[in-house]
Amino acid sequence: MTIRIDKKIKGYSVVTADDKAKESAQPPAADAAAGAPVSNVIQMHERIERPEVLVGSTYKIKSPLVEHAMYVTINDIVLNAGTEHEQRRPFEIFINSKSMEHFQWIVALTRIMSAVFRKGGDVTFLVEEMKAVFDPRGGYFKAGGVYMPSLVAELGCIVEDHLKSIGLLHDPELSPEQRALIAEKRRLFEQHSKKNADAGVTDASSTASHPDDIAVTGEGASFPPSASMCHKCSTKALVLLDGCATCLNCGYSKCG
Numbered sequence: 001m002t003i004r005i006d007k008k009i010k011g012y013s014v015v016t017a018d019d020k021a022k023e024s025a026q027p028p029a030a031d032a033a034a035g036a037p038v039s040n041v042i043q044m045h046e047r048i049e050r051p052e053v054l055v056g057s058t059y060k061i062k063s064p065l066v067e068h069a070m071y072v073t074i075n076d077i078v079l080n081a082g083t084e085h086e087q088r089r090p091f092e093i094f095i096n097s098k099s100m101e102h103f104q105w106i107v108a109l110t111r112i113m114s115a116v117f118r119k120g121g122d123v124t125f126l127v128e129e130m131k132a133v134f135d136p137r138g139g140y141f142k143a144g145g146v147y148m149p150s151l152v153a154e155l156g157c158i159v160e161d162h163l164k165s166i167g168l169l170h171d172p173e174l175s176p177e178q179r180a181l182i183a184e185k186r187r188l189f190e191q192h193s194k195k196n197a198d199a200g201v202t203d204a205s206s207t208a209s210h211p212d213d214i215a216v217t218g219e220g221a222s223f224p225p226s227a228s229m230c231h232k233c234s235t236k237a238l239v240l241l242d243g244c245a246t247c248l249n250c251g252y253s254k255c256g
Contacts, residue, residue: 041080041085042079042080043079043120044077044079044089044118044120044121045119045120046118046119046120048077048118050077050091050092051077054075054076054077054091054092055075055076055077055078055088056073056074056075056076057073057074057076057162057165058071058072058073059071059072059073059074059158059161059162060072061151061154061155061158062143063140063142063148063151063154064140065135065137065140065151066097066099066101066102066151067098067099067101068097068098068099069097070095070096070097070099070151071095071096071097072093072094072095072155072158073093073094073095073096074090074092074093074158074159074162075090075091075092075093075094076088076089076090076091076166077089077091087166087167088166088167089117089120089123089166089168090117090123090159090162090163090166090168091114091117091118092114092117092118093110093113093114093117093159094110095109095110095155102151109152109155113126113159123163123168124163124168124169126156126159127156127157127159127160127163127169128156129156130152130153130155130156130159131149131153131156131157131160132153133149133150133152133153133156134149134150134153135149135150135151139153141229141236142154144235145223145227145229145235145236145237146234146235146236147229147234147235147236178251181251182248182249182250182251185241185246185248185251185253186248188241188242189224189239189241189246189248192241192242193224223235223236223237223239223248223249224239224248227239227248228245230247230249230250230252232247232250232252233247233249233250233252235247235249235250237249237250238252
C-alpha cells in the first residue's frame with residue numbers, strides 16, 4: 001500500500017511487536033480517563049432493600065376528635081453514609097393508638113405513604129395534600145392556638161416537621177424587617193392593653209385587658225387568649241389594634 005508523505009521526514013524508528021501491544025492497550029485507558037467520572041451516589045428508589053436498622057422519630061398527636069393519643073413513628077434510611085453526599089430520606093411510617101375507631105384508614109394511609117417514601121423522588125407533595133384535607137364535622141385547635149382542619153391535616157404537619165428536621169424542607173426565613181414589624185405590633189398591642197387596664201376601660205374590641213392576660217402557648221409564643229384565628233398562618237393571634245385586625249404571629253395586617 002502506497003502512503004503519500006506531505007511533511008518533511010526528520011527521523012524514523014522501527015515499530016516492534018511490543019510497541020504494538022502497548023498501543024493496543026493504551027486507548028481504552030485513555031478513553032476512560034477522558035470520559036466523565038462514574039458517579040457512585042445512591043439515590044432513593046424502590047429497589048433499595050430495607051436495612052436491619054433504621055433511624056426513626058416518634059411524634060404524639062392528642063386531638064379532641066379521638067379519645068386516645070396517636071403516636072406517629074417515621075423511620076429514615078441513611079444514604080451514602082460517611083460521604084459528602086450523605087442524606088436521610090423517609091423510608092416508612094407507622095401510626096399506633098389504643099383507639100380502634102380509625103384503624104382501617106390509618107393502616108391504609110401508612111402503607112400508601114410508606115410506598116411513596118420508598119418510591120423516591122420528591123415526596124414533599126404529601127404535606128400539602130394532607131394539610132388540605134378538611135373534616136366535615138369541623139376542625140380543632142391544637143396546643144399553641146394553631147388550627148387543624150382535620151386529623152389527617154395534623155398528620156401532614158407532623159410529616160412536614162419531620163422533613164424539615166432531615167433537611168428536605170426549609171422554612172421561609174423572616175427578614176429582619178418582618179421580625180422588627182412583628183415585635184413593634186406586639187409592643188403597641190401591650191401598650192394599648194395596659195392603657196385600657198389603667199383607665200379601667202372594658203372594651204369588647206380589646207382582646208386582652210392587661211399584658212399579663214396574654215396566654216403562653218405550647219410553642220413558647222404568647223398571644224391573647226381571646227385572639228381570633230389568622231387566615232394566613234392559621235394561628236389564634238389576630239387582635240384588633242387601632243381599629244385594624246393585626247396578627248401578632250406573622251405580622252399580617254388587614255389594613256396592609
